[in-house]
Amino acid sequence: PEDGLKLSSHQVLLRNQIEAFKAGEDDVSTHTRGRNKPVMLGQVGIRCRHCSHLPVVQRQKGSTYFPATLLGLYQAAQNMSATHMQGGLCSSMPQEIKDQFATFSNSKVASSGSGRPYWAKAAKKIGWVDTEEGIRFIRDLPPEQWAEKLQN
16 A cells, blocks of 8 residues: 555556466466576466466566565566566557556656565565465465564
């Protein structure tokens, strides 16, 4: 809820174009370029909400990211914005939203509190946690691990 107070209009727009999801069989079995570690079943990723209905193999470059940690979430979203959304690769995104991105990219405005720490903190507030197997939803972990993960 505090995004509008802490983030630029561009960042708020971007956050509204992505969704979180758990990696399924298709995500795990599809090779992801540039990854050092394979995607794990149940790992939390972010994807473009406009083309998420398409099968994994039909999505364009940059539509899906699986950051290894919460601190990597910000950069993954920036990469998605630059390559997939603003780069014009998403054919499912409405023109109105493409136009909004274009407007914001022409007027660079700094935002206080944005960047890696803010995105990581916001994700943690809604129940995302770092694990050895990438980001997970805390509700998917055994309850005995919750206290430890919430303190970190």
